[in-house]
Amino acid sequence: MSLQQVIQRFAQGLSIVFHPIFIPMAMAYVILDTSPFRYPLGDYRFVVPLLLTGIFTIIYPIFMLLICRGLGLVKSVDLSERRDRIVPYIATSSFIFWAYFMMRKGSDPVIGQIDILTYHNPLFEAMYLGVFFTLVLLLLCTLFWKVSAHSASSVALVLLVYHVAPYSNESVLPW
Template sequence: MLKRNGFRPGISFLCSMDSRMVLDSDNELREKIDEQPRFQKVIATLLSYIFHPVFVPIYVIYFLLYIEPFLFYGTTEDGRLMVLLQAIVNYTFFPLISVLLLRGLKFIPSIKLKERKDRIIPFIICNIWYFWIWYVWRNLEGMPREMVVFSMGVFMASSIGLLMNIYIKVSMHGIALGTAVSFLCLLGFEYGQGMGIYIMIALLIAGLVSTARLLLSDHTAKEVYLGLIAGTLGLLIAQMVV
């Protein structure tokens, strides 16, 4: 039960010895953890950075190019490197540069995009890069269909996240991990049990990162779940339309 101290912006609600409820910029209650072991916070922050949304697609594509390259048998080393570089440019480099420019031009107060309204323009800009890489790969001779599905899934998931973000802050980490896990599950259905271990690892990572986002008080459980749902829906739509 919450002990009410007054319902005014900027006034906190006491929950327990180590957490409290605060009003964010959208006047929504959000749990904030006050006391947290330093080691736990460091691990949660590290996981959030390692599996940041701009890196997750690269991990998936690197996995398909070099760890389990069954989609790219016969592709030259230069060809694989070119695909990886294209992915890095469109999924990591351009989105990062775009956010830094937005911060430099004062369109957003922080590159961490803590508030829902701060994420609108970055969502739109990233969607442009995601659409472009899908369009290029769709028309690239020899590109496996699964890669086209994945790139379309990233674009659709981000688009769904943009629409959700109109009403509620959605976890971008959840969107990225939901897309990645769903894609690996799709490969598992198509190519058999050899993908089982990778799917389990992906599910473990998704669980750890989602927990990290909650521990850092960056999201509520609802926002994380919505992100995972958006990623899954985006990939399912891509599988049906590509």
């Protein structure tokens, strides 16, 4: 295996690990981890927001992407073409807004009040809105140009860490 192939595989591995679909989960973990007294590790107040974030930002979008692939709305699941990204961005934006609504109201419009969601954190609301508006901005830019979702999601994560750091119970930044 040549050095070029090793570098290419390493870059592909990094692209998968830091895929934009996983960034909201990392953001939720940062919020939970920086408030260990409010969200003790292993407690349902720690697990439920992670589950909610995982379902709405990973499971639903992947399921929807597979449906779009099956229906022929997208050519491939890696969304390499600009036009392939439009439908997944719209659907994922709606999932993110649904998650925001559930966190904001502590309930689901269909099944009603969810007692576990009454311990909402304004940072989660801000996170979901930030991800939603980032996706909407990506969607609008994608109509004209091919924009990197990796860089947009990475910037969102860095901004969240920068915003959370001064209010954290633990040090998140090295300075």
